[in-house]
Amino acid sequence: MASVPLTAGDPVRVGRYRLLARLGQGGMGRVYLGRSPGGRAVAVKVVRETLLRDEGFRRRFVREVAAARRVTGFFTAAVVDADPEGNPAWLATEYVPGPSLQEAVTRHGVWREQAVRGLGAALAEALGAVHAAGLVHRDLKPSNVLLAPDGPRVIDFGISAAADDTALTEAGTVIGTPGFIPPEQLRHESSGPAGDVFALGAVLAYAAAGVGPFGGGASHAVNYRVVHEDPDLRSLPPLLADVVARCLAKDPAERPTVTWLLDELGHPAPADDDRHAAQGATAPDGGVATVGWMPGPVADSATRLRADVPTEPLPRADDGMPEPSTAAAPPRSRRRRLRTALAMATALAVTVAGTVLWRVAASEDDTGPVRPPNLEQLWSHTLAEGQRTTVTSDEMVYLQNEDRHEITALDVTDGTKRWGRKVEVAEIRQDSAYLRDTVGNGVQVTGLAGGLLYYGSGDHLYALDADSGAYRWRYMDDSFHASPVVVGDAAYAHMISFFYVLDTRTGKKLWDYGYGVNADGSNIAVTGDALLVHSEKKLIAVDTRTRKQKWTHQAASDAETGLVVADGKVCFGTQDGALYAVDAGSGDEVWRRTFEGELWDGRLGGGAGMPEVVDGTVYFENDGYVSAFDADTGALRWQRKQKADEVTSLTVVDDTVLTHDSDGYLSALDARSGNPVWRERLIMGDGEHLWLVGNTVYVERDSRVTAYRAAT
The missing domain is CATH 1.10.510.10 (Transferase(Phosphotransferase) domain 1)
Known part of the structure; x- marks a missing residue:
């Protein structure tokens, strides 16, 4: 502990x-x-x-x-x-x-x-x-x-x-x-x-x-x-x-x-x-x-x-430490894809006033001169009782109050409320003990895609306009509320052994497809003409035009990460520590990195995170390692072992790789060389959450959500 x-x-x-x-x-x-x-x-x-x-x-x-x-x-x-x-x-x-x-x-x-x-x-x-x-x-x-x-x-x-x-x-x-x-x-x-x-x-x-x-x-x-x-x-x-x-x-x-x-x-x-x-x-x-x-x-x-059990109080993080700026300047315009960031189960502490106090890791033993932090507070918003963060886009942070049936959207630039309202909930059938006693009619935001915010209630999936909160439609999904992937006017919603496709304009079902096996719904991706999903070691591609299976790819180990499609290839990590690149059109394996050698322990493959592909480079974190590979050949460009046992999140902004780890540090690495740029220690505690969207760091703690801009 x-x-x-x-x-x-x-x-x-x-x-x-x-x-x-x-x-x-x-x-x-x-x-x-x-x-x-x-x-x-x-x-x-x-x-x-x-x-x-x-x-x-x-x-x-x-x-x-x-x-x-x-x-x-x-x-x-x-x-x-x-x-x-x-x-x-x-x-x-x-x-x-x-x-x-x-x-x-x-x-x-x-x-x-x-x-x-x-x-x-x-x-x-x-x-x-x-x-x-x-x-x-x-x-x-x-x-x-x-x-x-x-x-x-x-x-x-x-x-x-x-x-x-x-x-x-x-x-x-x-x-x-x-x-x-x-x-x-x-x-x-x-x-x-x-x-x-x-x-x-x-x-x-x-x-x-x-x-x-x-x-x-x-x-x-x-x-x-x-x-x-x-x-x-x-x-x-x-x-x-x-x-x-x-x-x-x-x-x-x-x-x-x-x-x-x-x-x-x-x-x-x-x-x-x-x-x-x-x-x-x-x-x-x-x-x-x-x-x-x-x-x-x-x-x-x-x-x-x-x-390592201390015998004296650990130095308080507020002893002689400067406070970050509270300027509410919006993040700089950056080239980044729209991403939905769910609050991660990584615990980070913030002071009660909403100001994070940082200590610079200037050397291996955390000693050295204190200097201004590399994070700037943008805004802080007090959460109402029962309210919590759900999903975040480049434009808004969405909050839900499950029992009060309320959803609120905050502007990411200054934390002001863009909209907030009570939303429609499902009528619970009294003849269904499962719906009545286990599911209930609270609201659960499930995802954000194609300009729509999705939430589940009872046995229905609902869609709202993400910009205004206006009601769009609902679909009866038997309480298995999906986080749809949207391509054009089609929303692909995954169940355990099949997926169905909804018209994003009306919520009407267009068609569905059964895999014949159980599949991991958190790992679906949709290209121009195929839906991709993992079932243990097997990657399955379903042709969205013919509605038939297109190809399968068999990995050496079960899938561990989500799927990223870029430049005609599908990248994903597996439980044995390997990183794969598969041709999205044919299912042929383009390359595989198994990380053998002094720097890698293949038994540590259980902590891999979603790869990120930027400008021809695949960035990948697996436990305490951060690596960069040539997207075409798989050639290793650099690899760096962080001090922590596990890197819990990674994002790439311009020429900087931002990572957060299990020891509570937020780090910036040079995207071209992997060399460290800065490393800040964050106060860490259970029940608090951190997530990254581009170079914006969000922290939820003590009924507040606070946004910071990380230096890149």
Whole structure:
């Protein structure tokens, strides 16, 4: 769990604990690294003030904290102190210096069967301790499993029940993470210890496959699969798949107990080859090799984090740092294609006043003279309660208020409101429990294309004029709300196994096409005469004139990124770390880069992002690497390893490559050479979002969205 400096709005002490750094932020509140008077490191969670205004929540919180303090299992992060009736209310737990399971799988890859079994036994023991105290976790998921050098710890037990039951939660809303919520909870039935067993099975499937057993996509679609479809366990070893399938039974009564799971999964054997594990080598079966039962690279990360735990407060980012200009000048006119940027799950912190305070990374050890920042604040806009950002174009930032059925457009130059209105929502059929209880009639903006803003409500997809917000049309799509790709007057909307084409002027369906296989709808692209979509390793081209399959291309590994079509070629990255260029007309492979050599570890292919093609060069980020290739030949022009484990976003503006990474740095590289131009450290915290559109940086935090212009 990485720590970042406190900001001006953070306390310096909570109870008897001196706060040293911020660890993150979630639905309950902020989490800080603290030290007791005797020097013990603790994680201090300070509850949000809005929750405490609900007296029912406070009473439940007092009760749940009292119960949580009775949990003493080794694989739980024990509650060591609390003041649930204080103002603010808080609790302190054992500090776990290690990455979450989600971070570990994202950065280092899936786990071998032996490691998953060891993890499962430890988590079953943790749940046994939680249940013995009369608690139910209710939100077990990969991000709530922290991996210390001596084993995993389950966090946030005993509190989610209070949050789930608060009056601040709208009636019918289900708290949790889609894919890990048991079906009985989605049906609004009682959920007890068997619900935690379901979540445990989903967590083990995630560790073994890198994705939950019910896939990804829109929340309601995942929830629907949890209730109505079988889990996808094809990539799990047979014996492990059998255990996980038992945990994922639809009927809670058919799931095993944690005692049975301990007997079935316990006592993992030592790793076959600790020498390979210590080097982070790939195991013979393709998984990450292990030390003991924990994967070697994960154990190394946990050990490094334990060594880096601060003993004194990290320097505050506002200590002697200059503030950026607040001039509201519009971004310079630039050659860039219209792009829809969804707010990414990268956490960045901004000061409460909406001004970012930066520290220049002048050298490898972050020391050196402070100089004016390379970002200029353009504007800051306060979000109303329930309002959040959705999609962004070169002209406007769109906000939605799901429950109030409102959509608002802000001008990107100064943040002023261009339009805002209540929008039409679908009538929910009372004979459909799924629509009534799971989907609802809130609004969810899904995309922006061809001058239309798309949103879903109930079982319909709606289109608005993007410039004015005027209603255009709606289409009944059975609640699977697409983000259409528009070419001319045709909107191509993807479902799981087929796509349909709508007339953008009327919303009438023109035609549809079935692939015959499940395909990744987030990765479609449309050329002049073909729709392209990935189905695992296969790239499929459908001729939009003849409405027949045109060609297929088989990669060596499953697709990892979206598709970019430029200069007659389709570029995409795959899970094994390769970058492909395929002829868009014939499906022939033009070139492939597999990144073999000293600078590249092919096992790190799980973090690849969308390629970007500019002026005959393909720019590609994969984990911590940023590369540039000749678009015609695939010849490497340059490659640079960033200090962070993962680059989370990349955009090219004129002669500059802008990247953001998992360590919270925004970097500028020379597009011709890859040489660094500048690197700014951003304050990082959970629950805050950053995204790039050209050289404009948007940050959402503390009910504000702020725009900055990056120097290029």
